[in-house]
Amino acid sequence: MKPLSDKTAGFTDSVIRRMTRVSNQYGAVNLSQGFPDFDPPKEITDRLREIAPHGPHQYALTWGAQNFREALARKHEHFSGMKVDPNKEIVVTCGSTEAMMASMLTVCNPGDKVVVFSPFYENYGADAILSGAQPIYVPLNPPEFNFDANVLEDAMKQDGVKALILCNPSNPCGKVFTLEELQIIADLAIKYDLYVITDEVYEHILYKPNKHIYMATLPGMRERTIICNSLSKTYSITGWRLGYVIAPPEVIDRVKKVHDFLTVGAAAPLMEAVVPGLNFGDDYYIELQNHYTHMKNLFVGGLKNIGLTFTEPQGAYYVMVDISEFGYKDDYEFCVDLTEKVGVGAVPGSSFFREDVNQYIRFHFAKKDDTLNAALERLADIRKILKK
Structure with missing residues (x-):
C-alpha cells in the first residue's frame, strides 16, 4: 500500500x-x-423543545441562518461597540474549531508561517500544519504567563510570517491580555503587515478586575483581525458545535467558500434554538x-x-x-x-x-x-x- x-x-x-x-x-x-x-439556560432548551416537531430540519443558508446572524451581530456590537454586517461579515461554523480551521485555510499558503503563543490550545499547531503553514512559537512565561515583546517581534518579523493566533482569555493558562499587551501585538501586526486570528470563546468568563478587550477594536486592527468564537462556553452547549467567524467582507467572502466545502453548514435546528440566548440582556x-x-x-x-x-x-x-x-x-x-x-x-x-x-x-x-x-x-x- x-x-x-x-x-x-x-x-x-x-x-x-x-x-x-x-x-x-x-x-x-x-x-x-x-x-x-x-x-x-432554560430559555434555550425550551426553544429547542418547541421547534423539535416542525423544524427547521433542512439546510440553513451555508453561512448561517439569517435570524441567527442578525442576533449575533447585535450581541457582538453591544459588547464590543463594533458594528457588524450580518450578511457580509459573519460566517456560522461547526464550532470554533472549524472557525479556526476555515480562517487558517483562508489566510495561509503552503510555506507561510504563523506565530502562536505557548502554552496554546492543542488544535492550533495542527491547524497550522493542515493549512500548510509552519507554527512559530513564542513563550508565555510562567507563572504570570507574560511575554517578552522583543521575542515576539523577532518571531513576527521573520520572512513568510502571515498571521498570529491569539487566544484571549487564554486556554490553558487563564491569562487575560491587558490593553498594553494587546497594543504591543497590534503595533507589531501593523508594522509587519500580519493578520491576527483571535480565539475569543471565553470572552464572558472573566474574574474582576480583568476585562476583555476586543483586538478588532484597536486602531488599525479592524481590517486585519479575524475573530473566531463560539457559543459553547457562554451558553453551556459545548455539544451543539455552534461557532462563527467575524471578519472584513473580503475575508469573509473567502471563509464562506472554505466553510462550504468543509462542512456545508451548522445545524439548522440548533441555530434556531439558541437565538433566545443571543437576545439575553446584561x-x-x-x-x-x-x-x-x-x-x-x-x-x-x-x-x-x-x-x-x-x-x-x-x-x-x-x-x-x-x-x-x-x-x-x-x-x-x-x-x-x-x-x-x-x-x-x-x-x-x-x-x-x-x-x-x-x-x-x-x-x-x-x-x-x-x-x-x-x-x-x-x-x-x-x-x-x-x-x-
Whole structure:
C-alpha cells in the first residue's frame, strides 16, 4: 500500500479528550476536558423543545441562518461597540474549531508561517500544519504567563510570517491580555503587515478586575483581525458545535467558500434554538460571571487549602497547577496516576507547551459544587498517594 499523508503522520489523538476516556475508565472526577456538568439556560432548551416537531430540519443558508446572524451581530456590537454586517461579515461554523480551521485555510499558503503563543490550545499547531503553514512559537512565561515583546517581534518579523493566533482569555493558562499587551501585538501586526486570528470563546468568563478587550477594536486592527468564537462556553452547549467567524467582507467572502466545502453548514435546528440566548440582556452575563467566579473561588480555594502551587486564573475556567514537588519526570504519567489512584482527571501541561515543560497540569472547574467538592476531597490525600 502507498504511504498515507506525510502532513498528518506526526499527529496524535487529542490528549485532552484522551484524558476524558482515561477518567471514564477509572471512574474519576473528570476535570480534564472543559465541558460543564450543568444545564444550558432554560430559555434555550425550551426553544429547542418547541421547534423539535416542525423544524427547521433542512439546510440553513451555508453561512448561517439569517435570524441567527442578525442576533449575533447585535450581541457582538453591544459588547464590543463594533458594528457588524450580518450578511457580509459573519460566517456560522461547526464550532470554533472549524472557525479556526476555515480562517487558517483562508489566510495561509503552503510555506507561510504563523506565530502562536505557548502554552496554546492543542488544535492550533495542527491547524497550522493542515493549512500548510509552519507554527512559530513564542513563550508565555510562567507563572504570570507574560511575554517578552522583543521575542515576539523577532518571531513576527521573520520572512513568510502571515498571521498570529491569539487566544484571549487564554486556554490553558487563564491569562487575560491587558490593553498594553494587546497594543504591543497590534503595533507589531501593523508594522509587519500580519493578520491576527483571535480565539475569543471565553470572552464572558472573566474574574474582576480583568476585562476583555476586543483586538478588532484597536486602531488599525479592524481590517486585519479575524475573530473566531463560539457559543459553547457562554451558553453551556459545548455539544451543539455552534461557532462563527467575524471578519472584513473580503475575508469573509473567502471563509464562506472554505466553510462550504468543509462542512456545508451548522445545524439548522440548533441555530434556531439558541437565538433566545443571543437576545439575553446584561443580567445573564453578569450572572454568568458571578457563577464562574463562585466556581473558581471554590476550587482554587480548595487547592490553596491543600497547599498546591498554582497560577490564579484571570479568565476562562482553567487552572495550571505546578506538580514539581511530586518528583515525576513525565507529566502524562502523573496525570494517569492521578486519575487511577487519586480519582481526579487532569490534562498534562506538556500537551500545551512547545517548550520542554513537564511540571504543570491543567484542571478545569466548570462543574457543580458537588463535583468540585468531590474532586477536592480526593485531592486532599494526593501527597500520601503520589509523592515520590
